[in-house]
Amino acid sequence: MNDRAQDQILLEVDAISLSFGGVHALTDVSFDIRKGEVRSIIGPNGAGKSSMLNVINGFYHPQQGTITYQGQKRSQMKPHEAARGGIARTFQNIALFRGMSTLDNIMTGRNTQMSKGLFWQALRIGPALREEIENREFVEHVIDFLEIQAIRKTPVGKLPYGLQKRVELGRALAAEPTLLLLDEPMAGMNLEEKEDMSRFILETNEEFGTTIALIEHDMSVVMDISDRVVVLDYGRKIADGTPEEVRANQSVIDAYLGVSHD
Amino acid sequence: MAFDLFLLEVVISGLMTGVMYALVALGFVLIFKASGIFNFAQGVLALFAALALYDFLSEDGWFFSLFGFTLPVWLAIPATAAIMIFLAWIIERSVLRFLVKQDQIILFMATIGLAFVLEGLGDLLFGSDVKPLNIGIPQGASDWALDTFNLYIEKLEIVAAATAAVLVIILAIFFQKTRIGRALRAVADDHQAALSVGVSLDKIWVIVWSVSGIVALVAGIMWGSKSGVQFSLSLIALKALPVLILGGFTSVPGAIVGGLIIGVGEKVAEVYLGPYVGGALENWFAYMLALAFLLFRPQGLFGERIIERV
Amino acid sequence: MSDSTESLMGTFPQLLKVRLQRDGDRPAMREKAYGIWQTWTLNEFCNEATALAAGLSDLGFQRGETLVIIGDNRPRLYGAMLAVQSLGGIPVPAYQDSVAEEIQYVVEHAEARFIVAENQEQVDKSLEIKEHCPRVEKIIYCDPKGLRKYDPNVVVDIQEVMKRGRNALAKTPDLVDQEIAAGRLSDPAIILYTSGTTGRPKGVVLTHENLVVTAKNANAFDNITADEETLAYLPMAWVGDNAFSFAMGLVAGFCVNCPESSSTVAQNLREIGPTYYFAPPRVFESVLTSVMIRMKDAGPFKQRLFNYFMAVAKRTGVDLMDGKSVPLMDRIKYALGEVLIFGPLKNTLGLGRVRVAYTAGEAIGPEIFDFYRSIGINLKQLYGQTEATVFITMQPDGLVRSESVGTPPPGVELRIEDNGEVLYRSPGVFLEYFKNAEATSETKTDDNWVRTGDAGYIDGEGHLRIIDRAKDVGKLTDSSMFAPKFLENKLKFFPEIKEVVTFGDGRDFVTAFVNIDLDAVGNWAERNNVSYASYQELAAHPQVYQLIQECIEQVNQSLASDAHLSASQIKRFLILHKELDPDDGELTRTRKVRRRIINERYGDLIEALFDGRTRCFVSTEVVFEDGRRGKIEADLEIRDATVHQTTSKAA
């Protein structure tokens, strides 16, 4: 992690509450994410972790609270604003474009980096062609980085699960994100795949200085690679701090051991 | 020998009709892939485009009465394209945007409504008489085909086929190899994921409808040049349905191959079987073929799954 | 062109200096990176190597010193090889898939101070090695990914070294040229560590002369020219890659293509379409298996088409390739098959343009071998080893057999010892085993003959046949060769036979113990209404004896046609009452026969095989699955099998 940038806050969510009808997915949750850090969000199933990411990238609009991203305060994000602002993400249940190849999937990640108009594109000449080639080059670096050259042209629907997750990460990385949201990137992977994924996440963070918000259930991974951890339970924040602090926190231990709430 | 040539002529003329069907079906497929909407108004779009084009070109149109001159063909076509894009934008703004989260059947109904509105609007603006559309495509038989192969082929038909081929190639490249093309396919595959990479659904829908509008324009020009601009043009949309059943609702190549098969099939059937069943076979052959397909291969020649989306 | 190549003689760097004048702009290496094939012309390749050499020299690299190279096939790594040779040093490529401990032995034994490592994975291994080998000073890497935070005093970017080299060259332009000029043909060019099934790996030292002369001969043998395309995908540490990709490539001047990664080899093969191709038998085998699996998934029409034309190919393909006469109708069918099946198949395998393909390393199954030849791929076998700079025998075009390995190419002499061991002498004979004079003198005679350790003989056609490891080969009393494993493998080819032990060393004739395969024979029994209650009962059944006897007589028939093996026909056999079992110590865990134990346990049975008894009682102690001990007793029948007269004369 870059020490100089240590204290700059990239994103702050303040007093966020989100409910679906009677279900309170998030209640008065506040925390911040600093530039360049790996920030994990943990908590039992249904704690509201994914909902939090959805609020950050604009899929869900909270009833209360504010989101301050890169100094700009708003009451809700819009998905394309988030994307243009450098927020990229992966999904808990892989959301790839199944009919497209690995290469095309990752190319869609360049969407926000490409701007040439419909007219040029329709004919695929001049500036649009140049832009296409430049971006393809970038995508090839992502493919190299994730070591997925062999599946470049394979339709992603045909790939095994672990590789699909990798392609999804690739699509997010192609956007050159400032903030990368990863929703359980290692769920359902075997040990070797997990190790690879951790390596890619850490390298992304170290080499490109990308800030990462990570939801993960594997505690050893979380403790290993996060700078700070925030813990949610039943939609509320119950702890926030370094991995060591969080591990020692009594309410975290209770939440994970399933002590009853009343 | 003479008999064979005759069959060849029938097949070729069927192919030309097929190209027209294919173009309309293509418009359907584009919109259906990107938004899951079965656009009943596709045929009317072709009619509307042809009417607008005629208006720019003739002295009894609105444009002439407003500005006192008509547009040359090379300007009238882009102007009509602009109108189709504008129309797409209006449709997105006034209809789609409010119905995004609704059931598919509701969206389908909405397009039926749209078809009536556009048809009425066309009638109101341009009148319902048959209008000869002449954009300078040479008429009559091709001397070259007549001399070399002793075949009677209309020049118009050759131009239509060539134009359609070029259009399809451009569309294929556009879809496979450009950002917007990928975005279109992305939206068709997974809305959420598309949003997360910054694709804006509103824009994509405007683009799809614009592209469909332009495909409709091409279909309208060809049909209009052949038989004049008239309301029966919107009826070719009804022929597009069996084409889609044949080709699969989500397949671009399917739309093309399906269109050609139906075009040729109905002409050949009319000529060779028509006399035995009392004629007019051309009108219902396509539906019979589609019915057979529904029974034996419901996903069409190239389609994936149609059931879920319709 | 070939004239001037002919006259060229010198170390690799010297040779390239001459070739540069003429072929500087020709592509020398290609590598797929970031989705695109990137080309190094010979000029670029040599310039990089020169810069690297100067940089290494600046870092203190000395003439005669070793440098270990670890990584997949990369132009930069081949460049490093050339750079080291330019300075009169010795490159030592190590197997990139080996774990750190294995490579550590190589680094330690070769006394390397420098390691060139492809990427982070190999750098990590090298650092682990350095902890145990303090002699290692610098680890030079090619791919900087993930290496940003490593200690720059130890772990250095190859680009940095080249930059250093260019600076040094700016001051002393002929820095490297001088070193190149000082090289001699007899200098060591490379050390290749052979895995060695027993004991520690041995470092085979090959000289420039070994490599250059061998490469020229091999190029001449198959008309290899500058127009070939090859894919370098087998480990750089293996002598074959060094010969095919580096030596033959640089001598003939063809372009060597490096795959994007080890997982993209199949795709890259298709993109490149090599004309000269090498693969070990297991690669050919697994490709064939995957073709068959894919055909099983194909539609019925396609399957029928495939089966039909494969049958045509089987009948006529090999003959066509060997230039034999084939009826016109078959020719037409084959041509049709080429258009519909063989051509497309070869293209999807990436073998559509192959002019010459080789397999070596171990015996290839005859069906596999014939499959490739029948669809029109000129697949040939060669027999070789590291110590010979690969080539000992090769199959000339038109004289390709699946059971023999060809004739010695020009310059190679063969000799068969009394015990059947194959010896050779050639320009490729290695200098020595590095720092292992004892092993060198055991393997290489004073007059430069090398023991292969393999037993074989020259067959009627003058082709070498390898039959066994020499140490396993014995002799019958008439002093003809007895190769037990060869016989046993031939018999085990029948599905009904699970294990065989043959006896014959020091005896008058050959006999065998047979274990039936319960599945296969059980199946057969069901179909033929033979009822049985136990393995023992089935094994003793007269009809089963008949079945096995037929197998044995079939083998005898084929042995009879070969003068060297005719005496090894199996005269008497018995079917054992129990399965040979690792739990009883009769087999190793990897199911190899333990002859000593068998001799001890079944001594009386063996004697019975030779003394003419027709039955023999046996009682064996066994360990049951639940660990209990017990005895199995049986009265075994011993049968005679028909043996044939020799049908061909000795060569």
Ligand SMILES: Nc1ncnc2c1ncn2[C@@H]1O[C@H](COP(=O)(O)OP(=O)(O)OP(=O)(O)O)[C@@H](O)[C@H]1O
């Ligand atoms: N779109 C939605 N509609 C209705 N309820 C929702 C929706 N999204 C989330 N919820 C509810 O909000 C709560 C929090 O869900 P969320 O998916 O955020 O949990 P999570 O911490 O990510 O759990 P998990 O570890 O299982 O992924 C749950 O009760 C869930 O059912």
Ligand SMILES: [Mg+2]
């Ligand atoms: Mg979740």
